[in-house]
Amino acid sequence: MIKSIKLVNFKNFVDETLRVGSFTVIVGTNASGKSNVRDAFRFLHGIGRGYTLAEIFGGKYGPGGQLEWSGIRGAPYAIVRFGQPAFSIQLDLEYEGNQVTYFIKIEFPANSEPYVSQETLTKESKSIYKARANPGFGLQLYSGTNDRESGILDWSKPALTQIVLGSVDQESGRSSWSTPTLTRIAGDYIELYKEVIFTGIPLYLYGFRFIEPEPASMRVPSVPGTTILGETGHNLSTVLEAVCADANRKRILTEWVHELTPMDVTDFEFPRDPSGLVHLLLHESNGNKVSAYSASDGTLRFLALLGALLTKDQAGLYFLEEIDNGIHPSRLSLLVELIEKQTSKGGIQVVTTTHSPDFLGLVNDSTFENTSVIFRDESAASGVIRPVSKLPKARNLRQTQGLGRLLASGWMEDALAFSEFDTKGEKEEENDE
Numbered sequence: 001m002i003k004s005i006k007l008v009n010f011k012n013f014v015d016e017t018l019r020v021g022s023f024t025v026i027v028g029t030n031a032s033g034k035s036n037v038r039d040a041f042r043f044l045h046g047i048g049r050g051y052t053l054a055e056i057f058g059g060k061y062g063p064g065g066q067l068e069w070s071g072i073r074g075a076p077y078a079i080v081r082f083g084q085p086a087f088s089i090q091l092d093l094e095y096e097g098n099q100v101t102y103f104i105k106i107e108f109p110a111n112s113e114p115y116v117s118q119e120t121l122t123k124e125s126k127s128i129y130k131a132r133a134n135p136g137f138g139l140q141l142y143s144g145t146n147d148r149e150s151g152i153l154d155w156s157k158p159a160l161t162q163i164v165l166g167s168v169d170q171e172s173g174r175s176s177w178s179t180p181t182l183t184r185i186a187g188d189y190i191e192l193y194k195e196v197i198f199t200g201i202p203l204y205l206y207g208f209r210f211i212e213p214e215p216a217s218m219r220v221p222s223v224p225g226t227t228i229l230g231e232t233g234h235n236l237s238t239v240l241e242a243v244c245a246d247a248n249r250k251r252i253l254t255e256w257v258h259e260l261t262p263m264d265v266t267d268f269e270f271p272r273d274p275s276g277l278v279h280l281l282l283h284e285s286n287g288n289k290v291s292a293y294s295a296s297d298g299t300l301r302f303l304a305l306l307g308a309l310l311t312k313d314q315a316g317l318y319f320l321e322e323i324d325n326g327i328h329p330s331r332l333s334l335l336v337e338l339i340e341k342q343t344s345k346g347g348i349q350v351v352t353t354t355h356s357p358d359f360l361g362l363v364n365d366s367t368f369e370n371t372s373v374i375f376r377d378e379s380a381a382s383g384v385i386r387p388v389s390k391l392p393k394a395r396n397l398r399q400t401q402g403l404g405r406l407l408a409s410g411w412m413e414d415a416l417a418f419s420e421f422d423t424k425g426e427k428e429e430e431n432d433e
Helices: 034-048 053-058 159-165 186-197 201-206 236-244 247-260 297-310 329-344 365-369 394-401 403-408 411-420
Strands: 002-010 013-019 023-027 067-069 086-095 098-107 115-123 126-134 138-143 148-153 208-211 265-269 281-284 289-291 317-320 349-353 371-377 382-387
Touching (some): 002 034, 013 382, 023 329, 023 365, 034 053, 034 086, 034 159, 115 138, 115 159, 126 159, 159 186, 159 201, 186 201, 201 208, 208 297, 236 247, 236 265, 247 265, 247 297, 247 329, 297 329, 329 349, 365 371, 371 411, 403 411
Parallel strands (some): 023 371, 208 317
Antiparallel strands (some): 002 013, 002 086, 098 115, 138 148, 265 281, 371 382
C-alpha cells in the first residue's frame, strides 16, 4: 500500500508530500496543481512500463506508429519547476509488512536531454541498490548495503526498469540488455533482480491505472478478450462481461447498478455483431433492454467505475479526475459508499480529485484523514499540499459546519493562506479541544 509521494521541484511543487490512504481525495481551486499530482503518478507509471525518459515525457509509439502512451503534459522543461535544474520524486509504501522507499532524481541540462542523476531503492532502511550519474559513462549502479559496483547503465532510462527488464545468459554470465549493462556474473544479477521484485515496487508502478470515463468511448463495442478498462472507458462491454463470468461479482455488480442508477437492472447481455465485436445490453425487470448507445452518461460512468473496481484484473492504484462529473448529487452518497467499501477490503487504492462540496461532505472519518487540499501560493507561483485534517480547527468545523461547506466557501484556502503565508510568518496553532 502506497503511503506517500514526495515531489521536489516537480511542476509547481517546491517540496511537498501527499499522504495516500486507501481512498485519497484531493481538492483545490482550478490551476492549483491537482492534475500535476496525477502527472507525478503517471511519471512513475511510465517507469513501471519500462519506458525511457524521452518516451515518458514525449510519448511512446509502437512499431506501426500508433500511440501507446501519451507523454506527460507540458514540454520537458515545463515538467521541472521553472528555473530549477532537476526534479525528484520519492514514493513510500508498505509491502508485505515492509517499509519500502523508491527515489529518483532527473537532471535537465541546458541544450541536452534529461537524464537520471540519482536513484535509490531501500527496504526497511536496507539499501537494495543505488545509482548515480557518472558523466561520460552513464549511470553507475551499486547494489546491496555494501555498495558493490554492479555495472554501468544507460542514464536515459531509470535503473529500476533496466534491472527488471534486463536478462543474463545463464551459461556465459553475460547480460543481454539492449543498453550498457550490468557487468557482474549472472548469479549477482539474479539476486539483485529478486531483491527488487520482492520490494513490490515494480508491481505497484506497473499497476497504476488512470480512469477518465468518456461516454463516447464507453459506447464503442469491444474486441473479445480485452478485459482491462481503457483510460477513457474503452472495452467497457468486455470488462463487464468478464465481471459477469463470476456469479458473485455479477451479483455485486447488479446490486450496485440497481442502487446507483434509476434503472431496475436484473441482468446483462453481451451480444456479438457480425464482425465479432462485443456490445452491452442492460436488462430491466419490465423486459426492456437498454444498449450502451441508449444508456445515460451517468449510468455509463457508474458502470466504468464498477467494472474497474470489480474486475479480477484489478490495479493496485486507480487515479480518477473529477470523479463527480456527470453524477447526479442524489447518487453521490452511493458512489462514496462504493469506493470506501471496496478500498477498505485492501488490495486496491483510489486517488481522486473533486470540486464537489456534496461529495466531500459525504466521506467517512478514514477518507477525511486522507483528504488533502492543494493551494497555489501566488507570490511564489508554487503549490502547497496539506491534509485538510491538519488545518486549524478543521475537525471541529467539519462537525459543526460540514466539510462540503468549508470547501464551497473557500475556507480551506483561506486557512492555509492565514496559517502559512501571512505577512508576519506566524502560524496559528491547531486547537481542536
